[in-house]
Structures are given as C-alpha cells and as structure tokens.
Amino acid sequence: MDLYEIVRGPLAWAALLLFVLGTAYRIVSMLIEARRDKVVYPYLSLKYGLRSLMHWLIPFGSVNMRKRPVMTVVSFAFHICLLVTPVFLLAHIILWDESWGLQWWSLPEAVTDVMSVLVVGACAFFLIRRIVAPEVQNVTFLSDYVLLAVVVLPFLTGFLAYHQLGPYRPMLILHILAGEIMLVAIPFSRLSHMFFFFFTRAYMGSEFGKVRNARDW
Amino acid sequence: MATFPEREPVEDIGLDETIKKLTPERIEKTILKVLNEESAARLKVYVNTCVHCGLCSNACHFYNSHDGDVKYAPVSKVKDTLWEMIRKKGRVDGEFIRKASRIAFTECNVCRRCSMYCPFGIDLAYLILTVRRICHLLGVVPQYLQDTVNSHAATLNQMWVKPDEWIDTLQWQEEEQLDEVVGARIPLDREGAEIMYSVIGPEPKFLPQLIGHMDQIMTVAGMSWTVPSLDGWDNSNMAMYSGDFEIMARVERKHYDKALELKVKKIVMGECGHAFRGAAYDGPKWLGWLRPPVPLIHAVEFYYDLIHSGRLKIVKKYEEPITLQDPCNIVRGKGLGNKLRYIMNATCSDFRDVEPRFEHNYCCCAGGGVINCGPPWKTTRVNGNRVKAEQFRATEAKVIVTPCHNCHSGIEDIVSNYKLDMHVKFFCEILVECIEIPESLKV
Structure with missing residues (x-):
C-alpha cells in the first residue's frame, strides 16, 4: 500500500468516522450538560430560536453585519464556498462514485475553481485582519493561526493539484491529508462553531425573545 | 498601531486589602468550583465556540468611548479574566484576581449589548458575571458594592x-x-x-x-x-x-x-x-x-x-425639548422601548429620540453594579461613556428622561462632566405635571 492508498483508504475512513462520531459526541455531551444549566431547556423556544437564526444566516440581517459590510461579504462568501465546494466538486463526486457508487449533481469546474480561490482569499483577509486590526490581534493566539492554516490548506492544495502546479501526486496526497486533518479538527477545536453556532444562536434568540421580549440582531 | 494608556491605579480596600488574605490553594479551589460545579454547558460552549473574531468590540460603550482601546473590547475583558483562569486551571495569583475584579466590576455593565453583536450570540455578560461570582467567593469585591450587599444581608x-x-x-x-x-x-x-x-x-x-x-x-x-x-x-x-x-x-x-x-x-x-x-x-x-x-x-x-x-387623562403636554434613555434592563431586557415612546409622545410635545435606540441604545455605564462601586470608580465610568454624552448632545434636548435609577444617577454625572446643560428626570416627574386631577379630588 503506498502513501496515496493510505490517505485515500484507512485514513479517509478514520477521518470521516472521527468527524461524525466526534461531532455526535460533542453535541450529545452538550445536550446532557445543558440539563445542569437550569435555564437552558426551559428558555428554549423554537420560534424565537429560528427567528434569531434567520437574522444571522441572511447577509446583512443584523445591525453589526450592516456596520461592517466588507467583513459581512467576505465571511458569507467564505462560509458558503467552504461548505459548498467540497460537496459539489466534480472530482470529489467521482471519488464517491468509485467507492460507493454514489452520485449527485456537480458544479462546473470553473465555478468550483473560483470558489476555492475565494476561500483562500478570504483566509488571507482573515489573516491580515488578525494582524492589523488591534481588537482582533489582542485576542489572537497561536491556535488561531493554526486553525486558519487547517482551513486554508485543503483548498490551497486542492487548487494546486487541480491545476497540476507543482508535483501532482505529492500535492494530491497533501490535499487529501489536509482535508482529513480539517475534518477531524472540526469537532475537536473551535471549528466546532460549525455546529455550535446553531445552538448558541438559538439559545440567545430564545432568551431574548421568549424571556425578554426583545430582538438580538 | 495605536497605543493606549495603561489603567490609572485606583485605591479600593475591597480589592487591595482582600487579596492579601488569599492563598494560591483557595484561589485554585474556588475557580475550579465555579467552573466545574456551578457552570455547565453554556460556559463550555461559549468558550469553545468563540473564534476570537473581535466583532463584539464595537458593541461596547467603553470601547467606543476610549477610541477603540482594545482592552475595553468585550472579548478582551473575557480574555483578561476568564480565559486566563481556564487556561491556568485556576492557578492565578492575588494580583491577577484584583485585576480581574477591577475589569469585571468596574469596566463592564453586563448590559448584554455585545450579545447582539457576537455572531454566535455568546452571552458575554454571563461570562463576566461568572468572573464576578469567583471574585465574590474570594471576597474581592469593591468596597462600596460589598457594603450594599451587606445591607441587603x-x-x-x-x-x-x-x-x-x-x-x-x-x-x-x-x-x-x-x-x-x-x-x-x-x-x-x-x-x-x-x-x-x-x-x-x-x-x-x-x-x-x-x-x-x-x-x-x-x-x-x-x-x-x-x-x-x-x-x-x-x-x-x-x-x-x-x-x-x-x-x-x-x-x-x-x-x-x-x-x-x-x-x-x-x-x-x-x-x-x-x-x-x-x-x-x-x-x-x-x-x-x-x-x-x-x-x-x-x-x-x-x-x-x-x-x-384612559385611567389617567393627559391635559397638558411637557413643552421643553426632551429626550430619553432606554434603560438596558427594561428595553433590551423586556422590550419596553415602544411603550416608553408611547408614554413620551403622550406627555411631551417636543420629544427627540436618540440614535441608536431601542435594544441598540448605549448603556448609561452606571448599571450592572458599576455605580455602586462608589466614588473611587466614578472617573472610570464617566470616561467610559463619552459616546452617551455625544448621543444626547446630538438631540439638542434640554431634559433627559431616565426611567431607571442607575441611569438617572449615571447620566447626571455624564451631564455635568461633559457640560451638557441638560436636566435628568424620572418619567413620573413629567407625568404628574401633565395629568388631569378630577374636580372631586382637588383639595
């Protein structure tokens, strides 16, 4: 078994499993622990939770988003591309097809190409922001740079591999590895905001709406 | 990058003397007790979800009044207190507790405006209140505030x-x-x-x-x-x-x-x-x-x-140009902003609204126990709310209605410090001037 087969085979399985099980573990343990936090369940409200999520999932739906238009555009573009690109990328769907015979609709390669560039560009923006904006610099730790690297690497290496810039096979291996690292990092780092976002936002929306009769956006 | 001045030393025996009695064991035990036993999912998830983006900073009147001094950004206040306690697993010294106490009690009004600016809706006020809880259990509380608590007790x-x-x-x-x-x-x-x-x-x-x-x-x-x-x-x-x-x-x-x-x-x-x-x-x-x-x-x-x-009939309107303070705890806390404006318009002929308003109004900087920390901390709170003075000045009103005691006292200090030439009144003071007293009740 060569390196490619390892990252494409057992490591891919391990990463997927860790991602799925890790996410489930984090969510379930949060739900159990929330019972000790007496206020969480009594305050939760589907209506107000969704109301808040709506405002924060729609671009410019909150006051702070309107106050920071550049950040809003960049972070929405970043998150959309980050989630959509790997799922609807033709090369990835071919891999699913080869492995399990699963197929679905793919985006034109030119589009996913641009989306990858957008992710890399947004990461560069976040990096610069971390360095030059004092309020962000002040709360930046080494881990923040590491997380940024974890996020940008799969897209950067994917882009390079697709365009066959640099040695193709090592780049491909690096790309798969980077993707696997990111998958595993999601449940076990602050990237967990990917799923915690929905819970924290819904809780705060509920507390504001149901208990305090106020808006939180 | 702009540099900002360090905090001026402030004497308060509630902080200065009490830290002398602390031992490292007691600090560690207390912090761990609050973090592990008294707190649960919210604290953990909030700390694990914060991506250190700094988007909460412009929510804070302290941050805005100090021209973007990063130490007053909500997330910085959590970083300098709670994150450090968590990172060091409670092994911090008395001097750290004094600083944490100062930040948590005198530089945050737990007004929750930042929760509306954080994309995740992290309740930063809850995190700061957790720091206060730790400081209380360690007995490191500003003296004036502690005195009022003693009175309650x-x-x-x-x-x-x-x-x-x-x-x-x-x-x-x-x-x-x-x-x-x-x-x-x-x-x-x-x-x-x-x-x-x-x-x-x-x-x-x-x-x-x-x-x-x-x-x-x-x-x-x-x-x-x-x-x-x-x-x-x-x-x-x-x-x-x-x-x-x-x-x-x-x-x-x-x-x-x-x-x-x-x-x-x-x-x-x-x-x-x-x-x-x-x-x-x-x-x-x-x-x-x-x-x-x-x-x-x-x-x-x-x-x-x-x-x-119609149980009260308004027969006269208050004529001087008048503006309003939206108290955090009844507007962001109970959505009374519209009712407040209804009664203002019902009784005042020249009501000039503030901007920002409703849930987005700035705190008076006296609430959250800050004014109760007493005279030693008055400068902190008045300097921490220049934006409030600017907000009122822009209305060109002569009177400010504050339906909250903390707001009332805090804004009086702001009015005099920033020379606003305005009077601060409770709403009932306006109301009694405007209502009809029926003939049968006239003395």
Missing part, C-alpha cells in the same frame, strides 16, 4: 433603612400628597389589594418625592394598591451584581413572599432597571422559577397601561 434593603424610617418616609410623603389630592393615602399592608408597589432602597433614602408622585398617580387613577410596611418593600438587588447569588435569592424570595402574603394580583415596581432584572429574570433563574409567582410590572408598563386605557 442584614436589613433586606440596600441602604440600611430601618423599619421605622421606612414607615416614617411613607407617612411624610402621604402628608405632602394629601395637600395636593383628596384621599391620597399610602395604604400599608392592605391584604387583597390589586397592586403591591415596591421601590428600591435609595428612594426613601434620597428621593422620597418619587414615592409621593406614585401616590398621586395611584390615587388619581383610582387604583387599589398597597405598600409593605416591613421587609420585602425593597426590590433592588446589588447581590445579583456582586456575585453573591445566595443573598440575591434571599432578597428576591422575600420580595415575592411579601406579595403572596398580601395576596395581591401583581407587583408594580418603581422606575428602576436593575431591580426589574433581578426580580423578573436573574433572581427567578437562580431560584429555578421559569417566571415569577406574582406578575411583575415595571413602572413604564404601568404608566403605559394607565395612559393607554
């Missing part, structure tokens, strides 16, 4: 008011009002009345005329009301802000016990924001009540009901 009111002084004040105000309105009695302990009226300790101490105004309003509106003669009359709660949640719960329980004892249908409280927060949700939260056992109505809502239903 010993007398069940905030200002060491003795029972005879309370009753005496009520009778004095009743006498004053009897010269204005026929039958303006302040009924003590009348079982089965519809309303129990409660105030904060500083009213009988410094602002007794407010009780007189309410007496007049109740009498003219023909309400069935009563005031407790003994403990339970004070609805304020500084223990909620000092982190002494046991005393907080005792105070709230007494307040509601009194209402149940008097068999009233609801409690109406005077114009105070923090008292409303304590009685409406922070107290019940700790006591495990989803909602209070007796409905609680803030004065603003009560005035709204009286004016809207």
Whole structure:
C-alpha cells in the first residue's frame, strides 16, 4: 500500500468516522450538560430560536453585519464556498462514485475553481485582519493561526493539484491529508462553531425573545 | 498601531486589602468550583465556540468611548479574566484576581449589548458575571458594592433603612400628597389589594418625592394598591451584581413572599432597571422559577397601561425639548422601548429620540453594579461613556428622561462632566405635571 492508498483508504475512513462520531459526541455531551444549566431547556423556544437564526444566516440581517459590510461579504462568501465546494466538486463526486457508487449533481469546474480561490482569499483577509486590526490581534493566539492554516490548506492544495502546479501526486496526497486533518479538527477545536453556532444562536434568540421580549440582531 | 494608556491605579480596600488574605490553594479551589460545579454547558460552549473574531468590540460603550482601546473590547475583558483562569486551571495569583475584579466590576455593565453583536450570540455578560461570582467567593469585591450587599444581608434593603424610617418616609410623603389630592393615602399592608408597589432602597433614602408622585398617580387613577410596611418593600438587588447569588435569592424570595402574603394580583415596581432584572429574570433563574409567582410590572408598563386605557387623562403636554434613555434592563431586557415612546409622545410635545435606540441604545455605564462601586470608580465610568454624552448632545434636548435609577444617577454625572446643560428626570416627574386631577379630588 503506498502513501496515496493510505490517505485515500484507512485514513479517509478514520477521518470521516472521527468527524461524525466526534461531532455526535460533542453535541450529545452538550445536550446532557445543558440539563445542569437550569435555564437552558426551559428558555428554549423554537420560534424565537429560528427567528434569531434567520437574522444571522441572511447577509446583512443584523445591525453589526450592516456596520461592517466588507467583513459581512467576505465571511458569507467564505462560509458558503467552504461548505459548498467540497460537496459539489466534480472530482470529489467521482471519488464517491468509485467507492460507493454514489452520485449527485456537480458544479462546473470553473465555478468550483473560483470558489476555492475565494476561500483562500478570504483566509488571507482573515489573516491580515488578525494582524492589523488591534481588537482582533489582542485576542489572537497561536491556535488561531493554526486553525486558519487547517482551513486554508485543503483548498490551497486542492487548487494546486487541480491545476497540476507543482508535483501532482505529492500535492494530491497533501490535499487529501489536509482535508482529513480539517475534518477531524472540526469537532475537536473551535471549528466546532460549525455546529455550535446553531445552538448558541438559538439559545440567545430564545432568551431574548421568549424571556425578554426583545430582538438580538 | 495605536497605543493606549495603561489603567490609572485606583485605591479600593475591597480589592487591595482582600487579596492579601488569599492563598494560591483557595484561589485554585474556588475557580475550579465555579467552573466545574456551578457552570455547565453554556460556559463550555461559549468558550469553545468563540473564534476570537473581535466583532463584539464595537458593541461596547467603553470601547467606543476610549477610541477603540482594545482592552475595553468585550472579548478582551473575557480574555483578561476568564480565559486566563481556564487556561491556568485556576492557578492565578492575588494580583491577577484584583485585576480581574477591577475589569469585571468596574469596566463592564453586563448590559448584554455585545450579545447582539457576537455572531454566535455568546452571552458575554454571563461570562463576566461568572468572573464576578469567583471574585465574590474570594471576597474581592469593591468596597462600596460589598457594603450594599451587606445591607441587603442584614436589613433586606440596600441602604440600611430601618423599619421605622421606612414607615416614617411613607407617612411624610402621604402628608405632602394629601395637600395636593383628596384621599391620597399610602395604604400599608392592605391584604387583597390589586397592586403591591415596591421601590428600591435609595428612594426613601434620597428621593422620597418619587414615592409621593406614585401616590398621586395611584390615587388619581383610582387604583387599589398597597405598600409593605416591613421587609420585602425593597426590590433592588446589588447581590445579583456582586456575585453573591445566595443573598440575591434571599432578597428576591422575600420580595415575592411579601406579595403572596398580601395576596395581591401583581407587583408594580418603581422606575428602576436593575431591580426589574433581578426580580423578573436573574433572581427567578437562580431560584429555578421559569417566571415569577406574582406578575411583575415595571413602572413604564404601568404608566403605559394607565395612559393607554384612559385611567389617567393627559391635559397638558411637557413643552421643553426632551429626550430619553432606554434603560438596558427594561428595553433590551423586556422590550419596553415602544411603550416608553408611547408614554413620551403622550406627555411631551417636543420629544427627540436618540440614535441608536431601542435594544441598540448605549448603556448609561452606571448599571450592572458599576455605580455602586462608589466614588473611587466614578472617573472610570464617566470616561467610559463619552459616546452617551455625544448621543444626547446630538438631540439638542434640554431634559433627559431616565426611567431607571442607575441611569438617572449615571447620566447626571455624564451631564455635568461633559457640560451638557441638560436636566435628568424620572418619567413620573413629567407625568404628574401633565395629568388631569378630577374636580372631586382637588383639595
């Protein structure tokens, strides 16, 4: 078994499993622990939770988003591309097809190409922001740079591999590895905001709406 | 990158002397107890979800008033206190606790504006209150604030008011009002009345005329009301802000016990924001009540009901240019912004609204226990709210209505420090000038 087969085979399985099980573990343990936090369940409200999520999932739906238009555009573009690109990328769907015979609709390669560039560009923006904006610099730790690297690497290496810039096979291996690292990092780092976002936002929306009769956006 | 000045040293024996008694073991044990036993999912998820983006910074009046000084950004205040405690697993020294206490008690009003700016809705005020809880358990609380908590503990009111002084004040105000309105009695302990009226300790101490105004309003509106003669009359709660949640719960329980004892249908409280927060949700939260056992109505809502239903007739409008402070705890805390504007427009002919307003209004910088930290910290709070002065100046009003005691006192300091040439009034002071006193009640 060569390196490619390892990252494409057992490591891919391990990463997927860790991602799925890790996410489930984090969510379930949060739900159990929330019972000790007496206020969480009594305050939760589907209506107000969704109301808040709506405002924060729609671009410019909150006051702070309107106050920071550049950040809003960049972070929405970043998150959309980050989630959509790997799922609807033709090369990835071919891999699913080869492995399990699963197929679905793919985006034109030119589009996913641009989306990858957008992710890399947004990461560069976040990096610069971390360095030059004092309020962000002040709360930046080494881990923040590491997380940024974890996020940008799969897209950067994917882009390079697709365009066959640099040695193709090592780049491909690096790309798969980077993707696997990111998958595993999601449940076990602050990237967990990917799923915690929905819970924290819904809780705060509920507390504001149901208990305090106020808006939180 | 701009450099910002370090904090000026401030003397407060509540912080300076108390840290001398701390041992590393006690600090560690206390922090771990609060982090592991008293806190649960919210604390963990909030800390694990924050992506250090700094988007909360521009929510804070301290940050905005200090021209973007990063140490006042909400997330920085959490970083310099709670994150450090978590990172070091409680192994921090007394000097650190002093600094954390200073930040948590004097540089954050727990106003929750930042929760509306954080994309995740992280309750930063809750995190700061957790720091305060730790400081309280370590006994490192600003002296003036601790004194009010001691008063709550010993007398069940905030200002060491003795029972005879309370009753005496009520009778004095009743006498004053009897010269204005026929039958303006302040009924003590009348079982089965519809309303129990409660105030904060500083009213009988410094602002007794407010009780007189309410007496007049109740009498003219023909309400069935009563005031407790003994403990339970004070609805304020500084223990909620000092982190002494046991005393907080005792105070709230007494307040509601009194209402149940008097068999009233609801409690109406005077114009105070923090008292409303304590009685409406922070107290019940700790006591495990989803909602209070007796409905609680803030004065603003009560005035709204009286004016809207026509029980009070407005015959004259207040003419001077007038503006408004949206108290965090009743507007961001109970959505009373629209009712507040309804009563302002009903009674004032030249009402000039503020910008930003409603939930997005800036805190007065006195709330959250900050003003109760006393004179040593006055400069911190006045300098921390330049944006409030600018906001009011832009309205060109002559009078500011503040339906909250903390706002009232804090804004008076801001008005004088920034030379705003404005007067600060409670809404009831406007209301009594505008209502019709029926012929039958005229003296």
